[in-house]
Amino acid sequence: MIRNIIDKIHNLQSNNQFSGTAFVKNEDQVLVDVSYGYANRAEQIKNQTDTRFGIASGCKLFTSIAICQLVEEGKISFDSTLRDSLNVKFPHFDETITIHQLLTHTSGIPDYFDEEVMDDFEELWINNPMYHIRCLKDFLPLFQNKNMKSSVGERFHYNNAGYILLGLIIEQASGLAFTDYVQKNIFKVAGMKDSGYFAFDSLPKKVALGYIDNADGTWKTNIYSLPVKGGSDGGAFVTVTDMSRFWEALINYRLINKALTIQLLTDHTQVKEDSFYGYGVWIKKYGNLISKYHIMGYDPGVSFHSAYYPDSSFKLVVCSNKSEGAFAIMNGIEEELSKITSDKTTI
Template sequence: MKKGILRMRLISVSILIIWGAFVAFKPEPKTIGDLMESYEDPGLKIKIRSPFSGTVLVAKKGEIIFEEAYGESDRVNKTPITIDTKFGIGSITKQFTAMLIMQLVEENTIKLQDTIGTYLPYLPKEKANHITIHQLLSHTSGLSHYNSLQDIGVSLNDFGNTKYSPKALAEVIGRTYLVNKPGTTYYYSSFGYDLLGAILEEVSGKTFSELLNASIIKPLGLKNTGFGTNEYNSINLAKGYSYREVYGWDWWTSEHGGKTIEVPFRDQSTAYAAGGMHSTVKDLFIWSEAVKSNTLLSPELTTIMLTPNMKGHCYGWVRNWDDIIEKNTKVRLYGHGGALSGNSAFIALYDDETTIIYLSNRSNLKAEEILHQIHLRANNLTDEYKLKGYPNRSSYKRFKESGGMSALQDYFNTLSEYSGYKVNPSNSTMRGVMKIHLEAGEIEVADSLKTVFFNSYNPDERTLNEFGYDFLNSDTPKYALEFFKENTIKFPNSSNAWDSLGEAYLTYKSYQEALECYKNAVSLGEEVAHRSLKNYKENLKKVQDKLKG
């Protein structure tokens, strides 16, 4: 290496070390304002995944104690965000959709136990005759989320760029496969709320936007809330951006240690009643106060709307989000977040009468950290009630030294008690614990974890595929086979699941088994004109050539 280049690298490393030390020794932010400023300009490392750009409102006992705006609504034109800037609110939309449904229940126009075929008779019978309004509201319908679209040959990109009528969208959802028997298990599904939107339009004779205006927006006097068209949103809403951290030489040309890009377009008709609304923090504060004071709905039906079902999910709200409870076991709250097309949002109503609302034009913010830190400062609390006892998972030795499986089980049993519903270790935790036991030769323990994961976690197709490929590329590649097999058992109509199992068999040189899997992938792919059909056929030919050779 030339001396000049070496000298420059040494200087660069030295500057990074000095700057990192400077950031590390900055005093802890004491106020909400200090905290948000630290999130807006985070230096080298940040705790919330992206520099904050957006608006924040905090209230105590119905009185606003903090509201501020940060960043730019349009980075090209350098337009500053103001407290009245409108943002897409993503899945916070579900709260409004749930309220509209409950208002119709109060009018006795619909019933929570009605099956959806009562209002959408054109849907397939397996859905129309068995899924209820309650199940759609509580995410227990068995419907999938967006990741199931590929199984019917629809790419997420094509879906997001297509304009659908409510009926056409419902028909697409009707073609997707159920992931569970309706009413048996919780599974978060935006498709369920899209069907609620279609039902609202069918019953009321109004569009979702018209009904929203008549039943919620006008009665509350909201000035900056609604369900806008594509054209309206492009002009009037903050543009959405995504951020990713960068390292090494890329850091020198980065902003805040990362790269920020504008997100691609998504048609409003696909976000619809599950995530297509916009609002401001001030309007959402008015909304939250109306929910608490039964302004739009009777106390009896408000209680039903806010009653936790499986996994703490109410209708459009979540009771005691475990990621928040884990950070402060003393708090209790109702809340819901939203993330859509470069936007992140959250509304949290704490039992101690603290309200925290933020809207941002950055994707993938770490909501639990933002809410926790704001709540501490809004109430002059110290960070002393974090749940303790989580075992170290960096290696098998350290895991055992910190209590092992017993400690892990105790930790999540305690968290479940605080949250009010069963909380399991995350998918990544389960995968990591399996790996360290496999590496230590503790096959029986890894197998028992795998069985628990299959039976209790209700993993979707994407998760099983991710686990499979992760193990396929690890030091224990043969362990991947069970995950790929489970995927084809649970999702037998998925051409992608069969293709992945075929790839695993091909890796193990089990060519005959790979052949059968690829045949299934091609056959299923042809039924739905799958966008990856060409690849499936190429993989099939590859195995056929192997068997011939």
């Protein structure tokens, strides 16, 4: 069984030149742990299990958990309004926007990078130099004075700015910088000893550089394509083993209590026929059966997918330091895993 999964990954990698690490664990057994490509092409340093990869929007779930922790402490509630939770003025925003709506992408606020109208994240930094974006408040001028995109609660609209606001709420409620809060209350608690929010101009060891490949065969790194340091909407660096530890901590209620974990993993809004969104997490369902909880992230030079399958307890992590490739690897692994489960709809 394991041999079939690895063979599938090898075949996919040879077709798309996947660069990164794929990891699958079931309870205490590691089923897959394979790496391809280079963390640093110029120095020919290979990707490995302990390589730290950027995960882009994959870390919106960390932000949602931080919010839930503050709810558990009684410092905020899901019904708290943006106006009452954050001492920042938004002249054109609806005053009834709640934390729940920010978590579920249903607030209706404008985004600083609107994926419905923009294709290339790099375009954002032409007039807003990325080296000025080092903390959450640096994002505010990109959307603070814009008009609402839609009415509050009208529809799901994937929204990075909403998660920037959640990060600012976390900072105000906790008294800590967002990245320090996550490091202390999520990464440390979950045993994610190699994960963090690292600045591009002061990266630690074993970090994979993100690569953007051009059609003519040339390439560049993504250091001028993203903010200098990630925050509450994305940009943490993790290892595949740390992400597996994260899922274990979440489902065993070590990060938030059982009631709040259930609320976090509840399908609060429907996105497509079988796709739903909880708090910072995507949920795939077949009828009333939950197939998987999953997170994903895409940036220039970054592609990432990770999932937990509740019926089988598999934990899957695919990290790549290229702009695409993780999705195909994840699909291939899921195809092989489905062959060994009793219910083919659970993968």
